[in-house]
Amino acid sequence: MDDQPEPLWGTPEVARYLQIPVATLYQWRHHRYGPPGRRVGRYVRYDPDEVRRWFTEQSDGAA
Template sequence: MSEEIERLWGVDDVSAYLGVPVSTLYTWRYLGSGPPGRRVGRYVRYDPSEVRRWFAQLDDGAA
């Protein structure tokens, strides 16, 4: 029984997925308002399922 493990995303991956600049991700991280990321050494890594969950919970403000 081999379960495939999904790799963590870097800032470039999250930037491409969300369609926002990398600098926006760093600003969101600083402000505490973006998708949850964790430091791995000197790198920030994101769990893809958490990024998708964060995105799904956004309120777009459409009436």
């Protein structure tokens, strides 16, 4: 049984998951929109579970 947490995602992984350009993700972050990311030094990292949760919350109001 592997109890290791899932690795954090960088901007390219989140953009790939959401199927959007990396530039769009940067723009969203600038406007305080999109999945929550955290700075780790000079990098922005995303918790995959939070990205999925954010995506699901967006989907709930779309229909």
